[in-house]
Amino acid sequence: MKIKSAEFVVSNSDVDKCPKSSLPEYAFIGRSNVGKSSLINMLTGRKNLAKTSGKPGKTQLINHFLINKNWHLVDLPGYGYARVSKSSKKTFQKFITQYFSYREQLVTAFVLVDIRHKPQPIDLEFMNWLGEHNIPFSIIFTKADKLKPKAIENHVTDYKIVMLEFWEEMPNYFITSSSKSIGKDDVLAYIAELNVQV
Numbered sequence: 001m002k003i004k005s006a007e008f009v010v011s012n013s014d015v016d017k018c019p020k021s022s023l024p025e026y027a028f029i030g031r032s033n034v035g036k037s038s039l040i041n042m043l044t045g046r047k048n049l050a051k052t053s054g055k056p057g058k059t060q061l062i063n064h065f066l067i068n069k070n071w072h073l074v075d076l077p078g079y080g081y082a083r084v085s086k087s088s089k090k091t092f093q094k095f096i097t098q099y100f101s102y103r104e105q106l107v108t109a110f111v112l113v114d115i116r117h118k119p120q121p122i123d124l125e126f127m128n129w130l131g132e133h134n135i136p137f138s139i140i141f142t143k144a145d146k147l148k149p150k151a152i153e154n155h156v157t158d159y160k161i162v163m164l165e166f167w168e169e170m171p172n173y174f175i176t177s178s179s180k181s182i183g184k185d186d187v188l189a190y191i192a193e194l195n196v197q198v
């Protein structure tokens with residue numbers, strides 16, 4: 001899929017204030033600093049569309065981007081960021097949970113995990129929560145530029161072993177690097193495929 005246009009629409013912390021249109025949407029979620037906002041920029045080919053930072057906790061709201069005038073990409077705050085205060089962590093969790101529970105336009109979630117790390121309880125718990133709520137998701141492994149091909153393969157194999165303790169099969173997954181533009185075509189082709197089904 002070619003990205004012809006990518007525009008910021010709105011930021012908010014209330015699922016009721018998200019765009020009312022019925023366009024299909026795709027949300028990026030995962031731990032703080034995993035590379036959600038960078039991935040949105042890589043996929044759209046717009047360097048500064050979503051705000052990124054070396055410090056975790058950059059994205060703090062639900063951000064909608066309109067792509068090719070007919071679907072939305074959604075950048076979300078990360079979960080599991082230790083440095084925000086307990087009360088703001090709760091607020092974050094609340095609106096992220098509400099977003100996933102009530103957003104009917106959501107076609108699928110992309111759960112981002114850093115390819116370098118072993119499966120983390122917080123990610124596994126989040127994926128289980130999505131499963132319990134019947135919310136479809138794919139896994140996106142990020143920062144693949146940081147590992148050699150053999151190590152990537154080993155990490156994915158380890159991930160699959162852990163996932164199969166919880167799931168009957170490994171969810172659909174993608175290996176990506178925003179700095180090297182790896183995985184761009186695969187993720188966009190998948191979204192294009194889903195867009196015609198909705």
Ligand code: GTP
Nearest residue numbers: 033034035036037038052053054057058059078178
């Ligand atoms: P929050 O908004 O804080 O939840 O973080 P985020 O998940 O949106 O991460 P963000 O895209 O802001 O990236 C965090 C850091 O990781 C930045 O320093 C990025 O440059 C870096 N980063 C993101 N993607 C990649 C990648 O594919 N490769 C490498 N090497 N670094 C990356």
Ligand code: MG
Nearest residue numbers: 036037058059
């Ligand atoms: Mg971000």
